[in-house]
Amino acid sequence: MAYKKIILLLSVVLVIRLSQCERLHEQIYSSIEGGAACFQRLNGTHQAGCKSPMNGAVGVVQMIDDVSDAAWLVNNATAGPYMAVVNTAMFLDVIDLFMLKSDNIAGILIYQNGTARPKTFSQESTCPNEVSSDPASQCPASSGVSWNMGGTGLLRRNIPFPIFYLPQTRIEEIDKINNCFQRYNLDRANQNGKPLCSIQLKSFMFAAVNSEVCLRRSTTSALLTPTKVCDPLGDQNVYFSLFPRGKGVEVKTKPITLVTARIDSASLFDGLAPGAASSVVGMVTLLMSAVTLSKMLPISDSQLYDSNVVWNLFNGESYDYIGSQRVAYEMKFGAWPTFAPMDSSDVKLHVELGQIGGSLNLYSENASWPLYAYAAESYTPVTEFLNEMLTNAKQFNMTLLPVFTKNIPPSSLHSFRRILKNETESGEFPEVLLVDYKDTFTNAYYESVFDDADNIGFVYRNISVGPDGQFVPTSALLANGTIREWDVQVKISRLATALALTLYQRVAGKPYADDVDASAHLADEMLYCFLRSQACRLLLAAAYATSTVEVPVASAAPLYVGVAAQSNTPAIFAGHLLALLAGTHLPLNKTGCDALNKPGFSYYWLRGWNHTGVCMQTTMNFTQAVSPAFLLQDYDMSSGMYSTWTESVWAAMWARVFVSGSGGGARAAALAGAAATLAAALLTYWLSKHADLLFKQPADSIANDAASGSVTGHRYFEL
Amino acid sequence: MTLAEFFSCSLLAFGAPLAMFALTIANDPVRIIIMIAAAFAWLLSFLVSSLVWFAVVPLRSHLAFGMVFAVIIQEAFRYGTYRLLRKTEAGLKEISENHNISSNKMEMAYVSGLGFGTMSGAFALVNVLADSVGPGTLGLYSGTEFFFVTSAAMTLCMILLNTFWSIIFFSGLDDKNYLKITWVIGSHFLVSGLSLLNRNQWYAATILPSYLVLVATAVIAFRSAGGTTKGLMQTLAARS
Numbered sequence: 001m002a003y004k005k006i007i008l009l010l011s012v013v014l015v016i017r018l019s020q021c022e023r024l025h026e027q028i029y030s031s032i033e034g035g036a037a038c039f040q041r042l043n044g045t046h047q048a049g050c051k052s053p054m055n056g057a058v059g060v061v062q063m064i065d066d067v068s069d070a071a072w073l074v075n076n077a078t079a080g081p082y083m084a085v086v087n088t089a090m091f092l093d094v095i096d097l098f099m100l101k102s103d104n105i106a107g108i109l110i111y112q113n114g115t116a117r118p119k120t121f122s123q124e125s126t127c128p129n130e131v132s133s134d135p136a137s138q139c140p141a142s143s144g145v146s147w148n149m150g151g152t153g154l155l156r157r158n159i160p161f162p163i164f165y166l167p168q169t170r171i172e173e174i175d176k177i178n179n180c181f182q183r184y185n186l187d188r189a190n191q192n193g194k195p196l197c198s199i200q201l202k203s204f205m206f207a208a209v210n211s212e213v214c215l216r217r218s219t220t221s222a223l224l225t226p227t228k229v230c231d232p233l234g235d236q237n238v239y240f241s242l243f244p245r246g247k248g249v250e251v252k253t254k255p256i257t258l259v260t261a262r263i264d265s266a267s268l269f270d271g272l273a274p275g276a277a278s279s280v281v282g283m284v285t286l287l288m289s290a291v292t293l294s295k296m297l298p299i300s301d302s303q304l305y306d307s308n309v310v311w312n313l314f315n316g317e318s319y320d321y322i323g324s325q326r327v328a329y330e331m332k333f334g335a336w337p338t339f340a341p342m343d344s345s346d347v348k349l350h351v352e353l354g355q356i357g358g359s360l361n362l363y364s365e366n367a368s369w370p371l372y373a374y375a376a377e378s379y380t381p382v383t384e385f386l387n388e389m390l391t392n393a394k395q396f397n398m399t400l401l402p403v404f405t406k407n408i409p410p411s412s413l414h415s416f417r418r419i420l421k422n423e424t425e426s427g428e429f430p431e432v433l434l435v436d437y438k439d440t441f442t443n444a445y446y447e448s449v450f451d452d453a454d455n456i457g458f459v460y461r462n463i464s465v466g467p468d469g470q471f472v473p474t475s476a477l478l479a480n481g482t483i484r485e486w487d488v489q490v491k492i493s494r495l496a497t498a499l500a501l502t503l504y505q506r507v508a509g510k511p512y513a514d515d516v517d518a519s520a521h522l523a524d525e526m527l528y529c530f531l532r533s534q535a536c537r538l539l540l541a542a543a544y545a546t547s548t549v550e551v552p553v554a555s556a557a558p559l560y561v562g563v564a565a566q567s568n569t570p571a572i573f574a575g576h577l578l579a580l581l582a583g584t585h586l587p588l589n590k591t592g593c594d595a596l597n598k599p600g601f602s603y604y605w606l607r608g609w610n611h612t613g614v615c616m617q618t619t620m621n622f623t624q625a626v627s628p629a630f631l632l633q634d635y636d637m638s639s640g641m642y643s644t645w646t647e648s649v650w651a652a653m654w655a656r657v658f659v660s661g662s663g664g665g666a667r668a669a670a671l672a673g674a675a676a677t678l679a680a681a682l683l684t685y686w687l688s689k690h691a692d693l694l695f696k697q698p699a700d701s702i703a704n705d706a707a708s709g710s711v712t713g714h715r716y717f718e719l
Numbered sequence: 720m721t722l723a724e725f726f727s728c729s730l731l732a733f734g735a736p737l738a739m740f741a742l743t744i745a746n747d748p749v750r751i752i753i754m755i756a757a758a759f760a761w762l763l764s765f766l767v768s769s770l771v772w773f774a775v776v777p778l779r780s781h782l783a784f785g786m787v788f789a790v791i792i793q794e795a796f797r798y799g800t801y802r803l804l805r806k807t808e809a810g811l812k813e814i815s816e817n818h819n820i821s822s823n824k825m826e827m828a829y830v831s832g833l834g835f836g837t838m839s840g841a842f843a844l845v846n847v848l849a850d851s852v853g854p855g856t857l858g859l860y861s862g863t864e865f866f867f868v869t870s871a872a873m874t875l876c877m878i879l880l881n882t883f884w885s886i887i888f889f890s891g892l893d894d895k896n897y898l899k900i901t902w903v904i905g906s907h908f909l910v911s912g913l914s915l916l917n918r919n920q921w922y923a924a925t926i927l928p929s930y931l932v933l934v935a936t937a938v939i940a941f942r943s944a945g946g947t948t949k950g951l952m953q954t955l956a957a958r959s
Contacts, residue, residue: 024846024847024850025850027857027859027860027861027862028850028855028856028857028859029855029859030859030860058854180859184858195856195858195863195864197859198854198855200854200855656855657859658854658855658856658858658859659855659856659857659858659859659864660853660854660855660856661721661724661853661855661856661864662864663723663724664864664865665724665856665863665864665865665866665867665868666721666723666724666727666728666867666868667727668865668868669724669727669728669730669731669867669868669871670723670726670727670730670731672731672868672871672872673727673728673729673730673731673732673734673871674730674734676731676734676735676875677730677734677735677737677738679735680734680735680736680738680739681735681738681739681741681742684738684739684742684743685742688742688743690954690957693950693953693954693957694945694946694947694950694951694954695825695944695945695946695950
């Protein structure tokens with residue numbers, strides 16, 4: 001600190017200084033804060049995403065206001081490379097041009113301006129997870145329609161330049177850039193040889209080529225320093241069974257109804273994967289349905305029923321179905337889940353809650369909600385389930401239209417249909433997928449930064465929860481007008497109730513007669529936790545009870561699966577919510593809770609509703625969601641059998657704006673420097689040569705030095 | 720463009736001092752010692768200035784105050800260098816192979832002045848040079864890309880000024896000519912004061928008067944070292 005001050009003082013006092021004690025560096029550069037960078041992922045054959053050069057990409061700012069600006073940039077601009085600053089509404093129109101002719105493009109800065117959203121914005125491909133789909137599926141369909149019509153596919157493409165995203169909250173950064181742009185860059189015809197406003201984007205990625213190469217490089221080490229360049233993607237699946245399962249727990253193996261949904265979403269930009277319609281609605285429906293069914297069929301009655309329900313949340317589904325591939329792969333060998341393995345023949349029906357929520361905004365003032373059920377064939381368990389579900393949904397104004405086709409939308413069904421091909425094709429492993437679209441997604445922002453709470457029209461009601469976790473029933477909320485028929489909370493809770501009722505029928509063999517249902521209040525809280533803030537009532541109650549209370553951040557956790565080496569919060573949240581809401585509360589203290597070890601159960605010491613700690617007994621458990629590709633020795637990464645996605649390691653991501661020089665200063669300095677040096681050299685030489693003539697010494701010093709002077713030949717002054 | 724900026728600014732600021740060093744100092748070890756000693760003296764003056772600046776809190780917010788103290792301390796150290804060199808003159812003569820070492824009193828003044836100036840120039844410009852490598856240049860908020868070249872030109876001016884000031888200062892002390900000393904301190908204040916104008920980007924208002932002062936100082940230094948117009952004419956005539 002003192003050192004810096006000293007340097008500062010000197011600069012101030014002795015030479016040229018700028019205004020009031022600011023470092024020169026801060027006068028030159030202004031960092032662009034709050035941006036999210038596109039980063040790099042790799043699969044078995046390709047690299048995808050963005051990277052900047054090691055020192056960052058530098059380009060001249062060009063604000064893209066219409067397509068002609070973009071055309072000028074790639075075709076006619078000469079002072080390049082350029083940094084295109086594009087708003088989200090324009091992005092879809094110009095990105096293809098930039099990708100096609102990227103020579104003149106140093107990078108792209110995307111920003112969101114105002115609350116108006118682009119018509120579509122999805123960086124996923126038009127056929128998500130195409131390579132991991134069942135070969136019988138057709139995308140695009142023969143009619144030309146594909147699932148994600150507005151998708152640019154950037155998430156799966158190698159982008160030759162870095163891309164940063166600035167949210168609406170950071171619009172002042174764009175104003176700063178625009179001011180600089182207006183001052184320096186407007187004269188398009190004469191940009192060469194002028195100072196120009198420029199941006200530097202740094203998002204250098206360590207990995208390259210493909211997963212195989214980068215994983216091999218990660219195992220080498222240079223001079224005892226491990227050099228990790230990429231990590232496999234993966235996280236945890238969340239498993240929960242209605243009744244405890246496994247050896248020594250069940251008298252005989254009960255047939256299983258497998259109900260699944262996905263946890264994760266994706267986005268091109270680091271840390272921005274809200275995934276509301278893409279995954280959260282499905283996940284919340286599953287969680288609520290599981291909680292409701294566990295209230296309808298308490299664990300203590302498990303001996304009474306000959307059937308069981310297993311709920312599973314898959315993680316990493318955005319990247320070639322990591323979670324479901326792992327489950328299907330292990331199920332093939334009768335090894336999933338490890339603590340209570342099941343055989344694929346035990347599963348009598350697989351119900352997947354797919355992407356539901358995209359159409360919620362379309363029916364925002366309407367209590368109806370049309371849903372579709374996709375199944376490959378009309379096998380008996382499927383039609384039975386659909387009939388029952390249809391009946392239950394109808395009472396809630398929801399319609400359910402069965403679609404029997406081999407062309408199944410992107411979902412975990414593809415993993416099972418590929419890996420358990422014989423079982424699924426023969427009908428031994430019947431599958432059905434619930435979605436809210438037909439032929440093409442209703443969600444225009446599939447796996448993008450705009451797939452947030454607004455995309456499903458969610459408005460948090462903030463209703464207080466009872467001291468022991470009692471939620472206000474939907475009917476009471478509707479009666480007092482807190483919530484309306486067409487609110488997403490009501491729709492989701494009703495779908496969860498309908499599913500729970502259908503599953504009750506399957507397990508108990510009779511219609512449900514009591515009055516337990518899923519509360520819209522619970523849906524309100526859950527959606528708030530996953531879409532708005534981690535510092536929510538539910539997650540505070542469901543967190544581990546530790547002595548140090550960590551207050552979670554007041555923003556939603558990104559749903560990107562992340563690397564397998566680090567566990568992400570969404571899966572843990574989901575698991576803990578199941579433990580808290582669907583588990584059995586045991587009256588024990590922490591020591592007693594930790595000592596319990598009953599087979600078929602796990603025990604969690606959670607904070608509970610009054611934050612003093614509760615012991616929860618639950619069948620919930622976590623299983624690994626890492627692709628089989630990374631387990632198998634000698635797996636051929638290019639075979640395309642399993643997901644091979646890895647994420648590159650990076651050191652820093654930042655962006656800054658500044659003015660780049662025309663070189664005029666450098667030329668002036670070079671000329672002046674050469675002239676000054678030459679002049680000084682000649683003058684010094686001349687002066688020292690003629691010193692004896694030029695410099696006459698005062699008489700006394702001549703006298704003093706006479707003796708020595710004569711020795712060396714009268715050189716009085718030698719320069 | 721940016722590396723070019725770095726090297727050309729370095730050339731502008733240090734090219735001339737380097738040429739002078741190579742032609743007049745590098746071939747004599749005793750002169751090198753004197754130059755390094757003077758550079759060290761400047762560093763010490765810098766340290767004391769910093770301590771004063773650090774200790775006297777009101778100085779920190781007012782550049783002009785800090786500048787006044789820094790100039791006074793530098794001149795005090797110039798005087799210290801003078802006393803030191805005059806005291807060690809005899810000893811230096813003993814160890815020197817060239818017993819002519821201080822045949823002209825002003826020779827030591829020139830060598831120590833160059834050392835003093837070079838060190839001050841190095842410290843003044845090093846920050847600026849570090850930022851000149853780019854990729855950016857000034858202009859985002861204020862200033863222009865010519866900031867670096869003007870900084871380098873000012874640094875060159877200060878190095879040469881320090882060299883000449885030392886000659887005039889030493890000569891003034893030798894002759895008890897306090898007018899010369901007044902000129903040194905006065906012009907030092909003037910040039911440093913001019914540099915304060917840079918906060919308003921009046922580069923020309925700093926550079927031009929500073930170089931005028933440099934020319935005047937150079938003439939005075941020439942005369943102080945024993946140079947005369949007559950001698951100059953004779954030399955020029957003898958050459959032609």
